[in-house]
Amino acid sequence: MIFEGKYYNGQSSKGMPAQIALLADGLHIDYCADEVCGSVHWELAGIHQSEFNDATTLLRYGKFPQQSISVVDKEFKEALQQQYRGTAFLKSSYNSVLSLGLTGIAIMALSLLGLLVAFVIWGVPALADRVAMHFPQSYERQLGEQLYTKMLQGYQVNEEKTAALNAYLSELETDLDYPITAAVVTSDEVNAFAIPGGYVVVYEGIIDKMEQHEELAALMGHELAHIQKRHSLRAMTRSLSYYMLASVFFGDVSGVAAVLVDNASSLRNLEYSRNLELEADRYGLELLRRNELNPQGVVLLMERLQTSDSSEMLAFLSTHPNSEERIRVLNELIGEGKQPYKKNPVLQRHWEKLMH
Amino acid sequence: MTTTLLEEEKQTTHFSFTGRGSEYFAIEIVNLLLTIVTLGLYYPWAKAKSLQYLYRKTELAGTPFVFHGTGKEMFKGFIKGLGVFIVLYAILLYGIFSEDTGTLLITYGVFMLGLLALIPLALHGMMRYRTSRTSWRGIHLGYRGELSDMYSTYLIGFFLTILTLGIYGSWFVVKLRKQMIDNVRFGNVRLRYVGDGGDLFLIHVKGYFFSIFTLGIYLFWYTKNLLHFYVNNIVVLQEDGTYSRLQCHVSGWEVLKLTVGNILIVVFTLGLGIPFTTTRTMSLIMNNTVMSGHFDADALVQTEEAYDSATYESMTDMMDIGVI
Structure with a gap:
């Protein structure tokens, strides 16, 4: 499946219209701008962790200066998930928390509050006592x-x-x-x-x-x-x-x-x-x-x-x-x-x- | 000359903030949880994560910024910064427990001088770190200021401010901003800070007296004036000689609504709602800020080299200096 997006080569801020193909071993990107055309292949291992994406999916690749692509297409996001599930660049514990939804987040917040209160009421005195008892x-x-x-x-x-x-x-x-x-x-x-x-x-x-x-x-x-x-x-x-x-x-x-x-x-x-x-x-x-x-x-x-x-x-x-x-x-x-x-x-x- | 430039300034490039309070809240809850469980050791990673989120949701011309800083880098900086503070506090404590007034005064002096000497270092380091770790469309920002210049600007300004009983403070702040902002590179784009100390002084004088006369209500307009002074005096220069200017259109009334809302949120959530206040503030400022003038978003070229240390990032945190 081919997706349309923009490709940035890490040298210039010019976004080059690009066609992105999801292959088994990585992404294949064909870009063309001002009669300059080219293509790059991104190994999966070289793609940086990609978190907090919204309507736009942003992927970055390689060492400094990093190349990047930006794709405004919900299907691209889903296709990435399907094709590369479990790959390092898609792993994010934060994203999994974000997908918990409001109830999940509220439960987390409340349990955190409980933890905090418990820490202040029991944890701090216990720690302080330990310090005091081990004081030479x-x-x-x-x-x-x-x-x-x-x-x-x-x-x-x-x-x-x-x-x-x-x-x-x-x-x-x-x-x-x-x-x-x-x-x-x-x-x-x-x-x-x-x-x-x-x-x-x-x-x-x-x-x-x-x-x-x-x-x-x-x-x-x-x-x-x-x-x-x-x-x-x-x-x-x-x-x-x-x-x-x-x-x-x-x-x-x-x-x-x-x-x-x-x-x-x-x-x-x-x-x-x-x-x-x-x-x-x-x-x-x-x-x-x-x-x-x-x-x-x-x-x-x-x-x-x-x-x-x-x-x-x-x-x-x-x-x-x-x-x-x-x-x-x-x-x-x-x-x-x-x-x-x-x-x-x-x-x-x-x-x-x-x-x- | 002014008229032709004004014509050009009609073109605008927008900033925007697309982050949502609930999302940022969830991130900060996870951060807080991990920080507590690790007895604070997770803090640098937490900070990196929240910056990554905030940058990712801040857009210029429809493209988000990227924060490249990592928890590992910040952790190293955090440890170094902590080391410096432990040494300073050890000196001070030695003086306090020596029971000797002379020793106490000397150690207190060393402590204060140490802090004073750290501030320029921290500011310099923070500018270098933050800019080098920020990119937009793959183009990194950078900071070319010299540490010695930062020291002379800071120390001269500091002592002049004391000598003039604070009056020089406005000029000092402007000098410091010039030192920091004029040395920022955004690929081949340069920034200039064109604010004038006299204008800032007037804002302060006006803000002070009006706030008293209006029983504090003017404070919000005072804040707005300061915000405009800091933001609207930043000029963005491109290599072909064209320029644009940052324009923040936040009104005093909006500052009032933001502040009152934020205070209510913090009070009624016992502080847990602070992430919401952050996204509210970011939204108000970013969604009301544009670059007016000629800005060719496609013409930026990478000029930075690969980057290094993060020592001073955490130091500014510990000293509670909020610049960006």
């Missing part, structure tokens, strides 16, 4: 130290209380992989937070609220759990990866740097998931038990923070939601009956220093 401890410690120093620049450190708190901590028996450095800063805010690598910042406001040192032990147990289980690092990588994802989506690479710079300040407002908070609570309780302290300290701490003056900004609880549920879970964990516990005079002494 020495780097974590370095990073933590820098964040810690940067953090403290914005506060006034109470040296005496800091010394007392550190003495208290060193007396506590823990199973931490990290050496702990803590600081007490002057602020009425009722808050405390952990920084990756073994750093804890405690506000005077939260210490003032407490009446027994078991509460402090519970609080420290909670914060130390965030460090030991790398919660803070995980939360950081998580929020960082969302930022990075957003900046990649919006094509703003420079945004990533800004995020890294800003992140130090957002540490104190990091939110942990419910599960991580409960895990930290459990760990706090375990710490009390390990040190043979009254396990009621954890519940006391929660209740104290909950019932204290509500007009105050309770940052600790506001970043730690669901205190009712947490108290319930803790009570369940402590269980019925009397728990064996002792007084600890050394801890008590450090605590009294801290209370001054």
